[in-house]
Amino acid sequence: MPWLRLKERLRKDGWLLLALAGCILLCLMLSLLEAPSTTQTAEEARLARVLSCMAGAGEVEVAVFYQEESAIPCGAVIVAQGADDVGVRLQITRAVCTLLGLETSQVNVFKSGGIDP
Numbered sequence: 001m002p003w004l005r006l007k008e009r010l011r012k013d014g015w016l017l018l019a020l021a022g023c024i025l026l027c028l029m030l031s032l033l034e035a036p037s038t039t040q041t042a043e044e045a046r047l048a049r050v051l052s053c054m055a056g057a058g059e060v061e062v063a064v065f066y067q068e069e070s071a072i073p074c075g076a077v078i079v080a081q082g083a084d085d086v087g088v089r090l091q092i093t094r095a096v097c098t099l100l101g102l103e104t105s106q107v108n109v110f111k112s113g114g115i116d117p
Contacts, residue, residue, distance in 0.1 A: 083109050
């Protein structure tokens with residue numbers, strides 16, 4: 001019986017339901033287009049702020065990776081302006097290991113700015 005009522009309503013108001021579904025779909029698509037390009041967590045942002053305060057580090061970006069089944073960090077990638085300096089790279093690695101409880105093999109630090117000529 002409910003199926004017959006639904007079928008009848010769709011026949012009467014089908015265009016209205018179709019328009020409503022179209023509006024919902026359009027809103028979902030627009031929200032995806034307007035989503036920020038980065039999905040930086042609060043922890044990554046805080047870590048980037050701390051690391052950028054280190055002498056010689058410059059601007060820093062951080063990506064932390066977690067084990068699927070828990071919120072335990074299992075790795076980190078750091079991109080910093082000053083990472084071409086071995087001392088700065090070592091300091092960043094040590095700081096990230098300390099703050100996230102990672103081993104040095106789980107942290108990779110790279111120089112930002114692409115490839116030098």
